[in-house]
Amino acid sequence: MQTTIRQRFENIDYLDIALWVLRIVIIVAVLWGTVATILDNPYSTEQWLDFLIFGLAQGSLYALIALGYTLVYGVLLMINFAHGEFFMAGIFTATVFVAIPLDASGFTDRHPIWALLVIAVVAIATSMGIAVLTERVAYRPLRRAPRLVPLITAIGASFFWQYFFRGLYGSGITAFPDVALLKGSWTILGLEILKSQVVVIVASVLMLIGLYIFVMRTRMGKAMRAVSEDKDVAALMGIDVDRVIMITFAVGAAMAGAAGVLYALMYRQVHFFMGFFPGLKAFTAAVLGGIGSVPGAALGGLLLGLFESVGPCLFLEGLGITSPYQLKDVIAFTMLVLVLLVRPQGIMGERLAEKKA
Amino acid sequence: MTMETETRFNWGEIVRLGLLAAVIALSLNLIGLVGTFAGRDIIGGMVSVGHVFLFGAALGCGYIAAQRFSGGGAGNTLLGGLVIGLLSSLPLVVLVLIAEPLNLRQFMPYVSPALLEMLTFGQGQALGSLILIVVASVLGLIGAGIPLLPSRVRQPLIWGLAAVFLIGLLAEVIILAWGNQGLGLAIRRFVFAARGLSILGASLVFLIVVGLSAWWNSRGEGIKARVNALPPERQRNLRWGGIGLGILLLLFLPMFLRTYLTEVIDNVGLFILMGLGLNIVVGFAGMLNLGYVAFFAIGAYTMALLTPSEYGVAGLSFWTALPFSVLAAVLMGLILVIPVLKMRGDYLAIVTLGFGEIIRILVLSDFLAPWIGGAQGILKIPNVSVAGMELVKPEHLYYVILAGCLLALFVSWRLRDARLGRQWRALREDEDVAEAMGINLVKTKLLAFAIGAAFAGMSGAIFASKLGSIFPHSFNLMVSINVLCLIIVGGIGSLPGVVVGALFLVGLPELLREFAEYRMLMYGALLIVMMVARPEGLWPSEVMKRELRAGSEEPLPAGFVVSSAER
Numbered sequence: 001m002q003t004t005i006r007q008r009f010e011n012i013d014y015l016d017i018a019l020w021v022l023r024i025v026i027i028v029a030v031l032w033g034t035v036a037t038i039l040d041n042p043y044s045t046e047q048w049l050d051f052l053i054f055g056l057a058q059g060s061l062y063a064l065i066a067l068g069y070t071l072v073y074g075v076l077l078m079i080n081f082a083h084g085e086f087f088m089a090g091i092f093t094a095t096v097f098v099a100i101p102l103d104a105s106g107f108t109d110r111h112p113i114w115a116l117l118v119i120a121v122v123a124i125a126t127s128m129g130i131a132v133l134t135e136r137v138a139y140r141p142l143r144r145a146p147r148l149v150p151l152i153t154a155i156g157a158s159f160f161w162q163y164f165f166r167g168l169y170g171s172g173i174t175a176f177p178d179v180a181l182l183k184g185s186w187t188i189l190g191l192e193i194l195k196s197q198v199v200v201i202v203a204s205v206l207m208l209i210g211l212y213i214f215v216m217r218t219r220m221g222k223a224m225r226a227v228s229e230d231k232d233v234a235a236l237m238g239i240d241v242d243r244v245i246m247i248t249f250a251v252g253a254a255m256a257g258a259a260g261v262l263y264a265l266m267y268r269q270v271h272f273f274m275g276f277f278p279g280l281k282a283f284t285a286a287v288l289g290g291i292g293s294v295p296g297a298a299l300g301g302l303l304l305g306l307f308e309s310v311g312p313c314l315f316l317e318g319l320g321i322t323s324p325y326q327l328k329d330v331i332a333f334t335m336l337v338l339v340l341l342v343r344p345q346g347i348m349g350e351r352l353a354e355k356k357a
Numbered sequence: 358m359t360m361e362t363e364t365r366f367n368w369g370e371i372v373r374l375g376l377l378a379a380v381i382a383l384s385l386n387l388i389g390l391v392g393t394f395a396g397r398d399i400i401g402g403m404v405s406v407g408h409v410f411l412f413g414a415a416l417g418c419g420y421i422a423a424q425r426f427s428g429g430g431a432g433n434t435l436l437g438g439l440v441i442g443l444l445s446s447l448p449l450v451v452l453v454l455i456a457e458p459l460n461l462r463q464f465m466p467y468v469s470p471a472l473l474e475m476l477t478f479g480q481g482q483a484l485g486s487l488i489l490i491v492v493a494s495v496l497g498l499i500g501a502g503i504p505l506l507p508s509r510v511r512q513p514l515i516w517g518l519a520a521v522f523l524i525g526l527l528a529e530v531i532i533l534a535w536g537n538q539g540l541g542l543a544i545r546r547f548v549f550a551a552r553g554l555s556i557l558g559a560s561l562v563f564l565i566v567v568g569l570s571a572w573w574n575s576r577g578e579g580i581k582a583r584v585n586a587l588p589p590e591r592q593r594n595l596r597w598g599g600i601g602l603g604i605l606l607l608l609f610l611p612m613f614l615r616t617y618l619t620e621v622i623d624n625v626g627l628f629i630l631m632g633l634g635l636n637i638v639v640g641f642a643g644m645l646n647l648g649y650v651a652f653f654a655i656g657a658y659t660m661a662l663l664t665p666s667e668y669g670v671a672g673l674s675f676w677t678a679l680p681f682s683v684l685a686a687v688l689m690g691l692i693l694v695i696p697v698l699k700m701r702g703d704y705l706a707i708v709t710l711g712f713g714e715i716i717r718i719l720v721l722s723d724f725l726a727p728w729i730g731g732a733q734g735i736l737k738i739p740n741v742s743v744a745g746m747e748l749v750k751p752e753h754l755y756y757v758i759l760a761g762c763l764l765a766l767f768v769s770w771r772l773r774d775a776r777l778g779r780q781w782r783a784l785r786e787d788e789d790v791a792e793a794m795g796i797n798l799v800k801t802k803l804l805a806f807a808i809g810a811a812f813a814g815m816s817g818a819i820f821a822s823k824l825g826s827i828f829p830h831s832f833n834l835m836v837s838i839n840v841l842c843l844i845i846v847g848g849i850g851s852l853p854g855v856v857v858g859a860l861f862l863v864g865l866p867e868l869l870r871e872f873a874e875y876r877m878l879m880y881g882a883l884l885i886v887m888m889v890a891r892p893e894g895l896w897p898s899e900v901m902k903r904e905l906r907a908g909s910e911e912p913l914p915a916g917f918v919v920s921s922a923e924r
Contacts, residue, residue: 015799018695079703096464138885148645149888151703152845155647156884159838163878167388170466171874280714283707323723330718333711337696340704 019341026338033315043313049191051309057197057266059305060204064259065282066289066297067211068252074228074292075248078147081154082134084279085161086253088272090127091260094119095176095270096169103177112181120261127257128250130161135249140242158276166272173271176264200262207258208298214251215294224248228292277329281308284336290346299347308332371422371437375444378418378497383448385410386476388878389467393871395475399525400559401550406526406871407475411449415442415493419500434501442497443490449476450486513570520566525554530868534614607759611752620751621867623823626758627816628863631840632847632855633765634812639841640850640898641778642805643785645706647837648713651693652686652810654720654832656817658729659685661827666738668730675741675822679815686814687807694806698799701788713837721829734828741822754823761819765812769852772808781805782900835877839863842880846887848894857896 043051065087072080098119102108108115138153182195215221226234227244235241263278264270281304289300311331316324339346385391395407419438426434452468453476455461461468477485503511524531528549535545548558584592611619631653638646663671663678671678693712697705719725721732729735741748741757748754772778780801783791792798821827839862847858862880866872872879887894 015695015698022696079707138889141889145888145892147702148643148706149892151645151706152841153885153888155838155841156881156888158881159877160881160885163875163881164384164388167390167467167875167878168465280707280710284711287704321724326722327718327724330715333715336711337708340700340708341696344704 023338023342026334029319030315033317033319036319037314037317040317042317048310051313052306053191053193053197055306055309056302057200057305058309059285059302060201060208061259061263061266061278061301062282062285062305063298063301064204064207064255064262065278066286066301067208067255067294069283069286070289070291070294070297071215071224071248071252073286075224075231075245076139076143076150078139078150079154079283080139080249080252081151081279082138082157082161083252083256084275084277084282085158085165086127086131086134086275087256087260087263087278088270088275089130089161089165090123090125090253090257091176091264092165092169092174092270092272092274093126094123094261095174095264098122099177099264100174108177109180112179116179116261120258123261124254124257127253127260131249131253131256132246134161135246140245158279162272162276169272171272173269176268176270178268179265182265196265200266203258203262207255208294211251211255212294220244220247281329281332284332284339286346287336288339288346290348293346293348296346296348303347304332304335307335367426368437370425371440372444374418374422375441378414378441378445379448381414381418382411382445382493383452385414386449386452386472387465387467390875392467392469392472392475393874395471396552397526397869397871398528398550398553399522401553401555403556404525405553409522411476412493412496415445415497416500418445419497420503423501423504431505434505435498438497438499438501439494440497441501442494445497446490446493449489449493453477453482453486453489509571509574512574513567516570517563517567521554521559521563524562525559527868528553530618534618611755616751619755621864623751623754623758624867625859625864626755626762627820627823628840628843629762629856629859630758630765630816630819631813631836632844632859633762633769633852634809634816635840636844636850636852636855637769637772637781637812638805638809640844641773641785642781642802644802644805645702645709645841646806646809647706647710647834647841648693648716649709649809649813649840650832650834650836651713651716652690652813653817653820653836654716654829655689655810656682656686656814657821657827657832658720658735658817659814660818660821661735661738662729664739664822667736668728675739675818679818682818683811683814686810686817690806690810691803694803698802710834710837713834717829717832717834720832732829734826736826738821738825738827740825741819754819758819761815765815766852768808773852777801777804838877838880842884846883846895848897850900851894851896851898854894854896854898858894861895 065083068083068086069080072078072083099108099115102115102118134157138157139150142150142153182199185192185194186198187193188198215224223234223239223244224247226237226239227241227248231241234244259278260270263274282301285300285304286297287300288304289296289298291297308328308331312324312328315331316327321327391407391410393407394410395405397406399405399409418441422437422441423434426437452461453473456468456473476489478488479485480488503514506514529552532545532549535541547555548561549555550558554562584595587595610622614622631649634652635646635649638644638649659682660675660678662668663673663681664675665672673681693709697708700708720729723731725731726733741754748757780791780796783794783796784798784801784805788798791801820831824831843858843862844855845858846862847854847856862883866876866879
């Protein structure tokens with residue numbers, strides 16, 4: 001019996017202790033902050049609901065972008081760092097070449113639905129084009145290289161596209177023209193909700209459902225799932241793996257392009273750096289939901305959006321932190337670390353084999 | 358048979374290369390590289406860097422075409438080059454024609470009248486477009502012609518052109534460093550024009566370099582053989598003599614360079630210091646850390662808080678605060694690495710990036726502003742002083758930075774082949790096998806992060822004292838990317854590579870102010886090009902070279918960092 005006790009002491013992993021301490025500290029901080037905030041109650045119910053709706057809208061954008069990460073990770077086991085730039089490229093191009101001229105000519109006022117449709121088509125097409133080009137030039141030649149190599153090219157591609165579009169359209173913030181149709185708010189179930197937020201949420205949900213059907217029901221979706229299971233076997237089954245990978249990138253980028261349009265409707269501005277942080281957040285969302293899983297990406301995006309909009313007021317304000325909204329990015333990144341520590345497979349992901357994590 | 362199909366001349370391929378050249382040339386125009394660099398003359402009044410960007414695609418694609426289809430016969434190849442050049446110029450002609458009627462400038466700010474003036478050589482639309490087409494076609498033809506030359510002629514030619522380009526590019530800097538009296542001035546007036554080289558100077562540089570290169574081509578092998586034939590002891594003496602000479606040169610460098618250039622070298626030195634640190638983490642141990650700037654920031658802020666600055670709490674001198682800065686960075690490294698110990702590869706990269714951002718956001722926030730200044734930063738950090746004398750000028754600080762770099766180089770060099778260095782290499786190759794071999798993963802990883810953080814902390818501390826004030830914006834993600842890029846371009850895991858990479862990627866943009874805006878664009882493109890074309894870097898380490906040479910027998914591109922994570 002003595003030996004077992006000694007063994008137990010010897011087997012104590014100081015790393016595990018440190019990690020447990022970290023977890024406990026964060027949980028205590030969150031609980032403390034929440035309780036303090038609730039006791040103090042600085043916000044009215046309407047304000048909390050506003051935060052909630054805003055979080056849902058923001059979260060559905062994250063979800064749309066996160067799909068791109070999840071799809072690409074599914075087939076290539078690679079973090080496509082440049083995905084946020086696909087999101088930016090589409091809406092930036094569509095704003096400069098379509099939205100602004102259409103608005104100036106008065107077309108947007110006369111036919112708002114058509115104008116939005118044209119903007120969306122241009123944005124999605126540009127995003128897809130950039131994605132396919134990036135895949136062809138920066139990723140395909142490195143398909144068999146060690147995993148860090150494509151990650152480094154992805155980082156390169158991310159900065160390349162950012163500064164490419166900065167050079168192309170200028171470094172300033174470009175205003176996305178107002179669409180009169182989407183101004184103001186609707187009253188739904190007694191709640192005043194901005195029209196743009198309703199459009200963002202509804203459009204995102206529709207697209208998420210559409211993508212889920214595409215992946216689960218169509219031939220191409222089946223091929224994508226086959227490739228993500230095993231590329232070599234998929235090739236033996238007569239699937240053109242390179243083509244499937246290209247289409248995966250294109251589909252992910254199409255979602256990102258659509259998210260770009262919704263982003264512009266919500267925030268009414270575009271600039272060359274707009275893709276970077278939403279990209280990182282969406283990656284966090286994908287990991288949170290379980291990378292490789294489509295419903296997981298959707299759930300992760302919504303959760304992250306909610307945490308980000310409610311979190312600073314709920315957890316941080318109670319801790320006596322001044323201007324907590326500045327720290328909302330800290331919440332997102334801390335969540336990423338926590339998820340990877342506590343449940344690396346995410347909420348809905350399958351348990352990743354060692355080779356994947 | 359496959360060889361034959363590869364080398365056979367193929368017009369479809371030629372057209373594709375031509376279109377590629379066209380897209381590249383058009384993009385470089387639209388994003389403003391051509392226009393921005395038009396003012397940087399290589400040969401005064403004749404050729405500018407803008408021209409190189411304008412026609413580089415035609416020349417390069419012509420060269421690639423000729424190399425790829427070497428079996429097609431000289432006539433066909435040259436014609437192919439001509440077609441590529443022609444194709445590359447067509448979108449530019451279209452741009453010239455439609456820019457004004459469509460008012461393209463309202464969409465793309467760089468399509469300015471100045472750019473159109475340059476594209477048409479100031480000769481109006483019709484004649485100008487014609488000149489543009491002819492020049493591009495001829496350059497495509499020349500590009501295709503170069504590989505056809507025998508290597509005896511080709512190599513000196515390329516070296517000569519490269520030398521003219523480099524000296525013309527840096528003309529402003531060279532003039533700045535050049536003496537201003539007597540013979541120096543006379544030579545300078547002769548070789549350099551108001552901007553760039555003079556025509557005479559360019560020819561002179563070209564001829565000298567061509568001559569030298571031709572001489573080395575005929576004699577170089579003999580000299581190398583003679584050196585190799587020396588007894589090992591003499592060889593060693595020779596090597597140490599070379600190192601001694603190098604150190605002597607480094608000691609007297611600020612005397613040759615003026616204040617401005619020393620300032621640039623100082624900045625390069627700070628990046629070398631950081632690069633050496635990241636090289637240990639990424640190059641030796643194979644852990645991609647994208648939040649490296651956090652340690653730099655910690656070093657800088659610790660220095661600012663411990664010295665009698667605006668927010669200073671301790672009032673120490675630079676030298677007493679320096680160890681604490683390094684220690685703080687190391688501690689931070691240890692704290693940050695604990696949660697990521699079990700992560701690998703890409704997850705590690707993203708999480709460290711998140712850490713870097715968390716630190717930056719915290720530093721920037723109002724929450725911590727009462728202690729560390731928030732967005733306003735910390736001012737009035739005292740200068741470095743030695744024996745009561747304040748080191749204010751960059752020439753003086755140079756020695757502090759040089760000492761830091763030499764120390765870091767020495768530590769890295771000794772660690773590389775030590776037990777720890779070999780453990781890191783094993784870790785990089787395959788974590789599981791390394792663990793099975795009895796390597797303590799936790800300890801090795803902690804040490805890699807700690808030593809890497811120490812160098813960055815030192816760099817940050819010197820940085821804070823050098824500037825005298827620090828702002829959160831100096832510590833953004835770009836710094837991490839910058840450092841990562843310089844070690845990858847230089848050659849991952851290679852110590853001289855860090856120095857070369859820093860000179861090239863930090864020094865050059867500081868010298869050429871036009872680069873400021875395109876720095877990150879260049880880095881991004883370089884990361885992709887290096888990974889696809891030359892993953893071992895400009896000055897590869899021995900290990901990488903061996904690995905890549907072994908891998909080159911396989912048809913697939915050999916990689917370099919973590920072969921463990923192979924799928």
